[in-house]
Amino acid sequence: MTTPLEFLPGIWRLPIPLHVRSEPVNVWILRDPDGALTLFDTGIHAGAAELWPAALEAIGHVPSDVQRLVVSHHHPDHLGGTRALHELTGAPVFASAATIAKAPRVWGDAGRMETYFAELQLLLDWHGFPADVAAALGDEAAVAKLAVQLAPPDAWTELEPGAEIETRGHTWEVIPTPGHADGHIALHAPASGLLLAADHLLERISPAVGLFPHHDPDPLGSYIDSLERVAQLDVSTVLPGHGAPFAGARERLRFLVDHHVERIDQCVAVVRATGGATAYEVARSVFSRVFERAVLDAPNQRFATTESLAHLERARAAGVLEQRQDEDGITRYIAIDA
Ligand SMILES: [Zn+2]
DSSP: OOOOEEEETTEEEEEEOOSSOSSOEEEEEEEOTTSOEEEEOOOOSTTHHHHHHHHHHHTTOOGGGEEEEEOOOSSHHHHTTHHHHHHHHOOOEEEOHHHHHHHHHHHSSHHHHHHHHHHHHHHHHHTTOOHHHHHTTOOHHHHHHHHOOOOOGGGEEEOOTTOEEEETTEEEEEEEOOSSSTTOEEEEETTTTEEEEETSSOSSSOOOOOOOTTOOSOHHHHHHHHHHHHHTSOOSEEEESSSOOBSOHHHHHHHHHHHHHHHHHHHHHHHHHHTSBOHHHHHHHHTHHHHHOSSOOHHHHHHHHHHHHHHHHHHHHTTSEEEEEOTTSOEEEEETTO
16 A cells, blocks of 8 residues: 655655556545645556555545646656546646647547657657667556656646645745646745756756657756756745655755766767767667666667667757768768867
8 A cells, every 4th residue: 555654744745656568657636724635646547546545545535625736747657647646535736738649649548659669669769769779668658658647738727837825834936947748847835945846856866858759859958957946945845746755955956067067978989989880889888887787678778768869969059069861861070170
């Protein structure tokens, strides 16, 4: 049984186990002054209908007490449960305009999911991702359907940057934090210094920043800007999307900026050393561990490739690299001063 963990009076963390990854995703439960509940993120669809009534009962609530579902971004583990929770509670779903626009394009219905994964495959083909590794990814749309079921279109309401959400003892301000996902938002309570950060800021892992179809063309540039923006906020404790709350936000933000700047340099160095390389070739060099495992790790090899692509595109936007389309249809990066 999954039980909410009380973090402060009126704030609980509910770690929800995922079907594909080992680390659970956190749903944050916030109690309003009148006893109504706001959820920040929703977990996945699979198991939601059984999990939620019991989890709410464990903290003395019933599903109809949930009055607001707030979604940080469009990734499966954060919005996959919107339909089950909307049906259970009747609560509207709040998200950024970009998330509301993007979610149905990726997860709208079964056919849409299949098209999305085909588009992703095409993008990877252009960047040199081998067909046999791609084949090992299997039927991802089928897996995604277990995780994501969207609330109906009329359930969604846009949250504008700077909008405020009141819960017991806290006023939360909507902070746009694009980068990990285009429409990503965090919620910041200036008076208490709490930051509901979702996947913008995690304690132990560097949040993935990759390039995907129909995407911000420079996600890493957006991510670094978001890190700098959040570094200006007064944050005493981060309530993250995965793992336990942690302090030291400013140091962690600084570390992540430095980490990405260093990784851009590593990617550019590979391009210079080889006289021109695909994103896949750069990934093999920069994330070599992921390619050395005995068992083919296709999902992480793809992550390494989309992540390298984001770094190469940052260097291209900065005027350091350019793209060359070869006759085989493959995109290679070359150094501009080469
Ligand atoms: Zn995410």
